[in-house]
Amino acid sequence: MSKQVKQLDRVIIRFAGDSGDGMQLTGDRFTQESAAFGNDLVTLPNFPAEIRAPQGTLPGVSSFQVHFADHDILTAGDAPDVLVAMNPAALRANLPDLPRGATIIVDTHDFGGRNLTKAGYDSDPLADLESPGSPLADFAVHPVDLTGMTVGAVKQFGLSRKDAARAKNMFALGLLSWMYGRPTDSTEAFLAKRFAKVPAIRDANLAAFSAGWSFGETTETFAVRYEVKPAPMAPGTYRNITGNLALSYGLVAAGVQSGLPVFLGSYPITPASDILHELSKHKAFGVTTFQAEDEISGVGSAIGASFAGHLGVTTTSGPGVALKSEAIGLAVMTELPLVVIDVQRGGPSTGLPTKTEQADLLQAMFGRNGEAPVPVVAPRSPGDCFDAALEATRIAVTYRTPVILLSDGYLANGSEPWRIPDVEDLPRIDPGFATEPNHVVSPDDPDTRDFWPYLRDEDTLARPWAVPGTPGLEHRIGGLEKGEGHGNISYDPANHDRMVRTRQAKVDRIAASLPPLEVDDPSGAASVLVIGWGSTYGPIGAGVRRVRRAGHRVAQVHLRHLNPFPDDLGEILRGYDKVLVAEMNLGQLSLLLRARYLVDAVGYNHVRGLPLKAAELAEAIGALVAEAEGVEVDLSAPAGDPADHPED
């Protein structure tokens, strides 16, 4: 039977099932297949904090959304075009996110008494699909007994019924791979490797995957296949990468590019633990990982390693930063390089451990006692975590300061195609260790020198980094206030005032080393500027595109450096009538911009534990454009050549 093939420019698929159903793996494989095919893509994993919530219940639902396209895209998409629901709870939990007309492929196997009740259904939603009263009347529903067919397909391998049924996610993957013409070899190779030690499980998964594909090809349930062509991309070699992996590689690269052994002191915490796991594999690069007894020990050991001449790194999430704050203050005072990675999650307190948020900005800026300025950098996409790690290291080492890198849960677990950089093009970082005495004891005797640990570089205001083992540079540092230059304890009022200002000035001087901001304002005549930081880059860019597609002008600028702000930021902000600040918090960057630049920033703020939705954000931008320019903004009316305005 030959099937009709329909061209699409992009598709958003959400795989949803119980936490134990392997939805993350399924989504990840589909993503890898799409990446290998050459689509641009963005992913959004979404899973509960409980490792195994009660089976079949709403809290136990885990999902993985992948958006793939034949052009460059910026977000994982607001609303799925296709939902694959492995049980009643997955259907019920995800239905509110679906637009009318969306396709639903649902495993009918568990749509019986107890499982329906657990999902909160009084009656089977799959019954009477054709009747206008059906809760699924607005959707294209394909009820398929995925589990039953899987069990049938793997019968020959002699698995228990339970083990056989577990391969149903691969059946679903096979079906979807057929439907969207995905290449299957990478998944076959993956399954062969993953289950190499248990041939029966390996063969069952391969058989289920293949059966899913064949089912698509032979059944009359699905009459159409879809084709999403590869996206044009800049020449280069690509891989799909998550933020946590890119960040880990960035830290390994920072070690190589600085020649410093990396020392990670860390305590496991969601969603940062994967960085600890990943770095523990890279001892061959001289990376030491220390799983500490707590967050404080994680940062303390990293400070010790930095004092000893290593690149001290600590990884954590918001609650961990709270615990580390006193030690970060010590690193401010002792002026030692330290990289603090905060993979932000929903807060306060334990908050939403597996969900994303950007509400640690003010903690990073000010969450310490005393005047304790700390540079802050933020990556804007999963792949960008690699560059951000190198930049954080550059600042930490060059300026002898702790640096906080603010990633978040969405960047950490989300993925995108990443153009693999050429190692030759990566920045070099010079530790510039002190090797000899730097201070003339007396003007009468210019040849006799001693070592002053707080004698600063005139340009950067950085102090010398003299590591133990260097003869003649023995010195003591600590948390007590230092006398400028000699570094001995000083309680002198004027000295304290001077040192407080000097530490601030040192951080401020980093701005001189930053490139100019890139303002995206194609017409050069926009009156509204949208500004953000971190992972909101994608949704903001997508929202801006929508407004432009409707024929309006809007500018976008995105901040990598939150402390210090780039030197040209003030002038850029003053160049627009209205400034919209979009963040996943209640207005933390807005507060900083208002305080610093006296700009009447308008906030766009959501704290739902999920990335901002591009469509909603576009409405907010549109409203501001309407207000600023006195025009009507209708985002449903595309203008001009669509080719100039790629979809988000």
Add this chain to the structure above:
Amino acid sequence: MRGTEGVPTLAEGESQTGKDFTSDQEVRWCPGCGDYAVLKAVQSFLPDLGLRRENIVFVSGIGCSSRFPYYLDTYGMHSIHGRAPTIATGIATAREDLSVWVVTGDGDALSIGGNHLVHALRRNVNMTILLFNNRIYGLTKGQYSPTSEVGKITKSTPMGSVDQPFNPVSLALGAEATFVARTIDSDRKHLTGVLAAAAAHRGTSLVEIYQNCPIFNDHAFDGLKDRDSAERAVIPLVHGERITFGGGTLGLARDAASGGVRVVEVGDVDEADLLVHDAHAEDPSTAFAISRLTDAGYLNRSPIGVFRQVERPTYDDQTRAQVSAARDAAPGEPAERLAGLIGGGDTWTVV
């Protein structure tokens, strides 16, 4: 392996004196503070190690004793309250060529830093922890500490403290420590001997030093120091020797009833039943039993010396071994290997 194995030593003909280890900073402890005696002992002991001065690092937390690093002309860090063991762990793990020392007090090590202390001990990171125990908070002006006796009347406990004190030696033995010793600030010879044994030990060495605070807890150790009482109060432990004190009239014997040890009149038991101290015993039970002879109240009795000294692989040696094994197994330039790492996995090329 010795504790200082891997640390560069002085060249032939070079020598050091206590003066070489004395910094130019004015020592600012109260007159009569026991810390002076310990500082002096450490300054005069360090040259005996024969190590290069620049390869010695002292790390401290917060408290009176934690000012210690400022007064030594080595590398040093005066860090934050309770966290010195974490910083020292980073230093010791990063660098085999450094001799790492932690100076801490009973509040710093056992209150705010209790967690770090026990984990450092169980990991057995190669460092020596000098725990100055004056059984009081000095720098915050006289509150009771986690080693103060029950009923201690202080500014924060006008009706007497009601919490049970820690016995630092018992605590360390329970935390899987490989080297645990106790000494007294006023006994220079004993102190120096214990320091030498601690420095020679590879792994975490915990040395509890009874140290008098003349301002807030004066006379706390008089029971162990006064000529009249000391003989019957101090129980010296020497590996391989029968444990006797009280001028040879008292000794230790196993107590069948409790499973612990008890003090006996030497004349009352067979000589064979008198306990011979075995610091190297793999099982810490006897060392723990001996540690329980320490008075929890006013110190009318306390064993001193090395309670336990056993060999166990250290955290830092093993961690470095894993790193170097991985390095040796991956030859080639780091930049090339980095390109291989980031270019690994499923990739595709766009031309």
